[in-house]
Amino acid sequence: MTNSTEGIEIVSPSRHVESETHSNSIGSCARIVPAVLIRNAIKRYGSGKRSSPVLDGLHMNVKQGTIYGLLGASGCGKTTLLSCLVGRRRLDSGNMLVFGHEPGSEESGIPGPRVGYMPQDLALHGYFTIKETLYYFGRIYNLKADFVHAQLEFLSKLLDLPPGDRYVKTLSGGQQRRVSFAVALFHEPELLILDEPTVGVDPLLRHSIWNHLVRQSVDHGRTVIVTTHYIEEARQANKIGLMRSGRLLTEESPENLLRMYGLSSLEDVFLKLCVKDNGITPSDGATISNAAGHALDQTQEGRRNGLSDDCIQQLESFEICNDHGHQSAGPFPVASFKNVVHKPGTSSMNDTSETSSAVLFTGSCSSTISSSSRNRNFTRPLFSSHRLIALVRKNYLHTFRNVGMFVFIYLLPLIQATVFNLTLGHEPTGLMVGIVNDEVDPSEGLLCNYTTACSYSMLSCRYLRYIRDNIVQVPYENLTEALEAGRSGEVWGVIHFGHNFTEEFEKRQVDGDSATLENIIRSRISINMDSSNHLIYTYIERWILEAFENFFKDFMRSCEHEPEAGYIPLEFMEPVYGQKETQFTEFMAPAFTVLIVYFMGVSLTSGVFISERQQGILDRCMVAGVQMTEILMSHLVNQFTAMIGQTALVFICMLLIFNIPCHGSLTLAIFITFLQSFVGMSFGLLIATVCDSEIGALLISQASFLPFTVICGVSWPIEGMSFYLRFVAYSMPMTYAIESLRCVFTRGWGMEQPDVYVGIIISIVWIFALLATCVIVLRARKYAG
Numbered sequence: 001m002t003n004s005t006e007g008i009e010i011v012s013p014s015r016h017v018e019s020e021t022h023s024n025s026i027g028s029c030a031r032i033v034p035a036v037l038i039r040n041a042i043k044r045y046g047s048g049k050r051s052s053p054v055l056d057g058l059h060m061n062v063k064q065g066t067i068y069g070l071l072g073a074s075g076c077g078k079t080t081l082l083s084c085l086v087g088r089r090r091l092d093s094g095n096m097l098v099f100g101h102e103p104g105s106e107e108s109g110i111p112g113p114r115v116g117y118m119p120q121d122l123a124l125h126g127y128f129t130i131k132e133t134l135y136y137f138g139r140i141y142n143l144k145a146d147f148v149h150a151q152l153e154f155l156s157k158l159l160d161l162p163p164g165d166r167y168v169k170t171l172s173g174g175q176q177r178r179v180s181f182a183v184a185l186f187h188e189p190e191l192l193i194l195d196e197p198t199v200g201v202d203p204l205l206r207h208s209i210w211n212h213l214v215r216q217s218v219d220h221g222r223t224v225i226v227t228t229h230y231i232e233e234a235r236q237a238n239k240i241g242l243m244r245s246g247r248l249l250t251e252e253s254p255e256n257l258l259r260m261y262g263l264s265s266l267e268d269v270f271l272k273l274c275v276k277d278n279g280i281t282p283s284d285g286a287t288i289s290n291a292a293g294h295a296l297d298q299t300q301e302g303r304r305n306g307l308s309d310d311c312i313q314q315l316e317s318f319e320i321c322n323d324h325g326h327q328s329a330g331p332f333p334v335a336s337f338k339n340v341v342h343k344p345g346t347s348s349m350n351d352t353s354e355t356s357s358a359v360l361f362t363g364s365c366s367s368t369i370s371s372s373s374r375n376r377n378f379t380r381p382l383f384s385s386h387r388l389i390a391l392v393r394k395n396y397l398h399t400f401r402n403v404g405m406f407v408f409i410y411l412l413p414l415i416q417a418t419v420f421n422l423t424l425g426h427e428p429t430g431l432m433v434g435i436v437n438d439e440v441d442p443s444e445g446l447l448c449n450y451t452t453a454c455s456y457s458m459l460s461c462r463y464l465r466y467i468r469d470n471i472v473q474v475p476y477e478n479l480t481e482a483l484e485a486g487r488s489g490e491v492w493g494v495i496h497f498g499h500n501f502t503e504e505f506e507k508r509q510v511d512g513d514s515a516t517l518e519n520i521i522r523s524r525i526s527i528n529m530d531s532s533n534h535l536i537y538t539y540i541e542r543w544i545l546e547a548f549e550n551f552f553k554d555f556m557r558s559c560e561h562e563p564e565a566g567y568i569p570l571e572f573m574e575p576v577y578g579q580k581e582t583q584f585t586e587f588m589a590p591a592f593t594v595l596i597v598y599f600m601g602v603s604l605t606s607g608v609f610i611s612e613r614q615q616g617i618l619d620r621c622m623v624a625g626v627q628m629t630e631i632l633m634s635h636l637v638n639q640f641t642a643m644i645g646q647t648a649l650v651f652i653c654m655l656l657i658f659n660i661p662c663h664g665s666l667t668l669a670i671f672i673t674f675l676q677s678f679v680g681m682s683f684g685l686l687i688a689t690v691c692d693s694e695i696g697a698l699l700i701s702q703a704s705f706l707p708f709t710v711i712c713g714v715s716w717p718i719e720g721m722s723f724y725l726r727f728v729a730y731s732m733p734m735t736y737a738i739e740s741l742r743c744v745f746t747r748g749w750g751m752e753q754p755d756v757y758v759g760i761i762i763s764i765v766w767i768f769a770l771l772a773t774c775v776i777v778l779r780a781r782k783y784a785g
């Protein structure tokens with residue numbers, strides 16, 4: 001009997017029940033291979049005293065081609081059970097088989113396209129449109145284009161979805177849940193696992209959703225496990241499992257439950273069972289019969305369904321067989337799935353596959369199902385191109401639809417490089433230095449003159465003219481006043497000339513080796529410095545010395561003496577590498593380039609799949625068959641292009657805009673930088689695999705910034721560190737690379753130099769080590785495929 005609501009065909013529950021009776025009446029073991037079979041399932045969260053079982057000896061049996069309504073109060077463990085069924089969690093003990101195999105095993109094909117999962121969380125990308133969402137999953141499942149198109153139209157009508165170009169984030173909660181539901185239905189899986197699909201859906205639509213589920217089970221033999229808070233809507237299920245505190249109180253058809261308890265509503269039945277359950281302490285995990293009194297255990301149920309005793313024994317031997325870990329050796333169902341073609345009408349997948357039969361039982365109950373589309377072998381390659389393409393495309397959309405992210409990726413490195421060049425390494429200017437020149441005495445006519453001749457006249461004034469403009473000379477009347485200005489921070493230092501400086505200087509020149517100590521003291525220029533700022537102190541000291549050298553040599557020249565005569569016999573010749581006046585910026589530039597790309601890599605990747613994991617998107621994708629290695633690879637592909645852009649921008653900024661010279665091969669310099677970007681990205685991925693929250697990832701990446709920066713010799717030579725700390729410094733991922741890049745930039749060295757190739761080799765070793773650790777962590781956390 002069929003009805004129609006808004007043009008959608010509604011199949012009445014009565015027809016559905018009729019069909020179930022029919023299928024159950026076939027007394028073949030093949031027919032009873034359950035879609036889901038669970039025995040004595042135990043699952044705890046956490047460990048130690050605080051942990052209590054969420055699943056507590058649960059038994060469950062779901063026949064193929066039926067709808068199973070899983071009901072229970074909030075927190076009773078429904079979602080946990082479903083996540084174990086889809087292979088995202090493992091039981092602590094007990095047995096669970098889906099289509100005859102343990103979920104998560106390769107043979108089961110779950111996770112994978114056999115199952116359609118609608119989690120409780122939305123688990124969708126908000127920046128996708130509805131159409132893009134469904135196309136995305138279409139690519140993940142490798143569905144044919146015409147099938148995808150047809151399904152999109154069909155499900156849009158069935159679920160009354162908003163226009164396909166609406167972004168998911170702009171939809172109402174109810175609309176979003178319907179899109180989520182559509183995703184679960186989209187590829188027409190054999191097993192549908194739906195966690196509260198009808199929340200926020202109006203009654204009319206709920207009705208058509210249920211009718212669609214009924215039709216899926218009746219017409220297409222699909223199995224549906226559905227949780228719902230609307231207990232009465234579960235009347236349309238073939239069987240209901242009433243769950244409480246991690247156990248099933250009963251597992252029966254709605255009609256039987258109502259009949260057995262003589263009640264008119266399932267809510268009342270549930271209430272009655274709960275009241276009974278309060279007086280019961282389950283011993284070895286509550287069985288259906290001991291909990292409810294009236295409900296049947298699986299053996300009884302088997303008898304009701306007309307199964308032979310042999311078959312029932314086989315079902316009962318499930319635990320024994322599985323405990324030995326030899327599914328194929330024992331009497332338990334041994335399904336061997338091989339690839340089959342599955343198209344709309346015949347198969348919707350693009351996978352190359354073949355139809356085959358599957359041995360379901362050994363011994364007297366052996367039976368085969370030929371030409372069954374269920375018997376597929378989902379061997380998982382390391383990655384599949386269609387899933388990888390879907391993931392890469394998704395990542396690009398995420399980047400380019402998110403303005404903040406785009407700016408972060410491409411403008412931030414540019415801004416950082418610009419800020420670096422504008423702020424670091426430049427000579428300080430406007431440094432106030434006090435001058436106390438006791439030689440000058442206007443009352444006695446002793447004033448500064450500006451002669452350049454060979455004349456011992458007011459040499460103090462002559463010397464001061466050689467001091468760079470970076471120093472602002474502030475005259476003071478006397479030394480006490482000037483020193484006071486120094487103490488109060490008005491000047492960085494005080495230069496003092498004695499009363500007869502020029503005279504004493506001349507005497508010292510003439511006396512040479514026989515100059516007296518008194519003469520030496522009177523002829524010197526005394527300087528008091530504020531050394532609280534080391535860099536400024538160093539600059540002023542250097543400029544004062546430099547000024548004296550220039551003054552002295554010029555004076556000697558004006559007197560036609562050899563300029564070097566009488567000056568300290570030290571001469572810094574042309575440097576082997578670089579110039580005499582090499583800017584600090586040039587020293588810092590290679591290190592800063594590495595720093596920028598490294599930490600951009602870390603920041604970009606450290607949060608990549610954390611939000612997806614938090615929102616349940618990652619889980620949903622993995623239930624769809626996506627493997628963690630594919631997710632990692634897709635991020636590597638995406639970050640790769642971002643890294644190319646970032647490295648190019650940083651180099652353009654450094655070399656072209658701020659004219660930092662690169663004396664070696666530019667290609668080599670870019671290669672070393674690029675590798676460091678890769679190291680940063682790998683470290684970021686590791687953070688993402690370890691952390692469960694974005695804030696945790698942010699804290700780790702931020703916390704690593706300062707120690708890494710300081711210890712890698714970015715701004716201070718490693719030679720200045722203590723002996724043991726140097727080992728730590730050299731074990732950091734950036735240290736050798738910075739040295740290597742400096743060698744290329746400033747020395748112009750090439751690959752033949754050990755200092756260069758060691759940096760490259762160590763970067764590559766770091767990349768492999770970090771990525772391998774990622775995979776290990778993901779496997780340990782059960783996120784790997």
Ligand SMILES: Nc1ncnc2c1ncn2[C@@H]1O[C@H](COP(=O)(O)OP(=O)(O)OP(=O)(O)O)[C@@H](O)[C@H]1O
Nearest residue numbers: 045046054072073074075076077078079080081120
């Ligand atoms: N990852 C986790 N770590 C620790 N405890 C958890 C975790 N997930 C669930 N739990 C706890 O396990 C219990 C069962 O949770 P579950 O989500 O399976 O219940 P539920 O029946 O689906 O509830 P609801 O109907 O509200 O969704 C709850 O007490 C919950 O707090």
